[in-house]
Amino acid sequence: MYFLIWGFLVWLGATLIFRFFGHFFFHPENALLLLLSYLLVVPVIALLTYPLYKLKDLTKEERLKAAMFIALPGMFIDTVVLVIFPDVFTNLPVQSDRYFGSWLLWAYSLILITGLPLKKREGGDK
Incomplete structure (x- = not known):
């Protein structure tokens, strides 16, 4: 339940940022800003997941489940949000x-990737 709540809070925070400041990131005429938004989400996702996995001392299997639970709330809610895009993101063309x-697919994929083992360790499953 903890990771579902965290996922919802991450979704809410990101949605509010893009609701009010999205025009700085998603303007079709500005390819550089679009590229930067794709690149900058990589460290943001890492900061929102890896420290949490370490704090909770999760095993490999638990990390994968946690990543799924973090991604799920936003994935479900964004299926509706994208349908009513002009009403939610009034500042975006x-x-x-x-x-x-x-970008959402990219970000959710990154969250899921954080649940995969980084490297194989000898003698343990963490």
């Missing part, structure tokens, strides 16, 4: 919905 949707 409607044409940016495809870039935003693509």
Whole structure:
């Protein structure tokens, strides 16, 4: 339950950021900003997941479950949000919905990847 709540809070925070500041990230005419938004989410996702896994002292199997539970709330909610994109993200041009949707898939994929083992360790399963 902890990771579902964390996932919801991450989704809420990201949605509020893009609701009010999304025009800085998802403007179809500005390829550099689009590229930066894809690149900058990599360390952000790492900061939102890896320290939490360490804090909770999760095993490999638990990390994968935690990553899924972190990603699920946003994935479910964003299926609706993307349908009503112009109403939620009033500061973004409607044409940016495809870039935003693509970015969401990228971000959720990154969350799921954080649940995979980084490297094989000898003598333990953490």
